[in-house]
Amino acid sequence: PPPPPLCGAVLLEGCFLGEYLGLLPLLLAVLFGDPGGSGTPVRAGAGAGMWLWEEQGGLLGPFSFILLLLLLVTRSPFNACLFTGSLYLLLRLFSFEPLPSRRALQVLKPRDRVSAIAHRGGSHDAPENTLAAIRQAAKNGATGVELDLEFTSDGIPILMHDNTVDRTTDGTGRLCDLTFEQIRKLNPAANHRLRNDFPDEKIPTLREAVAECLNHNLTIFFDVKGHANKATDALKKMYMEFPQLYNNSMVCSFLPEVIYKMRQTDQNVVTALTHRPWSLSHTGDGKPRYDAFWKQSVFVVLDVLLDWSLHNILWYLCGISAFLIQKDFVSPNYLKKWSAKGIQVVGWTVNTFDEKSYYESYLGSSYVTDSMLEDCAPHF
Structure with missing residues (x-):
């Protein structure tokens, strides 16, 4: 069956790990767009999971891990996205730009x-x-x-x-x-x-x-x-x-x-x-x-x-x-x-x-x- 719609109110009580991984690129796209700063949009579909983990130079890998962990613990896309997004915004807000x-x-x-x-x-x-x-x-x-x-x-x-x-x-x-x-x-x-x-x-x-x-x-x-x-x-x-x-x-x-x-x-x-x-x-x-x-x-x-x-x-x-x-x-x-x-x-x-x-x-x-x-x- 097709995965449930990407909606914060949906609780994926019966999902397996593979279905979570399938949703992960889409959730990250909604949250960050292009958090790595590479200019390349987040890609969904076949192979997207591997691409996420291989992305270099940004925050996509760490926040992928955090989001996945929260999905597994809370089983709630809404709560996982809310918490991960809040962490990301706080990091961007309070971080310092590196020197040249x-x-x-x-x-x-x-x-x-x-x-x-x-x-x-x-x-x-x-x-x-x-x-x-x-x-x-x-x-x-x-x-x-x-x-x-x-x-x-x-x-x-x-x-x-x-x-x-x-x-x-x-x-x-x-x-x-x-x-x-x-x-x-x-x-x-x-x-x-x-x-x-x-x-x-x-x-x-x-x-x-x-x-x-x-x-x-x-x-x-x-x-x-x-x-x-x-x-x-x-x-x-x-x-x-x-x-x-x-x-x-x-x-x-x-x-x-x-x-x-x-x-x-x-x-x-x-x-x-x-x-x-x-x-x-x-x-x-x-x-x-x-x-x-x-x-x-x-x-x-x-x-x-x-x-x-x-x-x-x-x-x-x-x-x-x-x-x-x-x-x-x-x-x-x-x-x-x-x-x-x-x-x-x-x-x-x-x-x-x-x-x-x-x-x-x-x-x-x-x-x-x-x-x-x-x-x-x-x-x-």
Whole structure:
């Protein structure tokens, strides 16, 4: 028998999955017309389902999935269309337009070639997140540096990866409990393998680090771990004081909230989302984070949802220019999928000669590394 008419009041109580799939292209056509922005109308009929899933560069795939899921759960085309359409309209209403791709390329490939970005300033070659690391990275041929932004208890923006000073300095305690005056007395080279080569280092302020990078013509990847409001305010001040940052820096974060807030604060800043698959359920070296099976399982599910959201929705919402992802998940096909969306991919942390050659010669993709000089283990 012919399928029931496409009407919001019709409940398809007896439909099979195949009939839902047959209706899917028509429902999407009613909702979106051409949501992918390709200029090609949504096609119905034979093969339409496959075409929907193969469409590149837009939102059609993710919203096809959402609509299909809602159809199966609610068994109501009206409710499914209403909810999916509302999500789509909200996304279009509150999303940011991405910057022109040439702006991202100015940061990622400023010399028209693959960039090598020194992770934390090159944490294997010099004490991480220090002015010495920045100088050493420039000396060793890095195109740019990735620097971690944190704050002291009195609100001074500084360079620090952890929320405590224990791992990298001769002190102990949480950053939120230490003033800048106390922080300044610590030695950030105390626990580094080359500590004797850097006897007089201090933990730098954000401004000191920016000035040093610009002095050495290095691009900057500002890595923000949290404090979205404070971080965006501090970075906005840097962009106002040093306007050249608009063309040679990027703000990146694992937290979409930070990137969205940065785009709200200044839409001219190049931004990127950072991601490591399974980061909620596993540590950087692959070990489960939780002993309890139920808790570990919950975070595995959350990892799947986060990964799907980043790759399908959040990149569009934030209007990012680049996607930073753990090196083992980068492939030619992965690069192609992001390129179709106008987004550059940066792999991290690429620490061996063979991996660097693969990125430079085969993938043609920029990368983040702990050392510009030799192979080394990753610094999590």
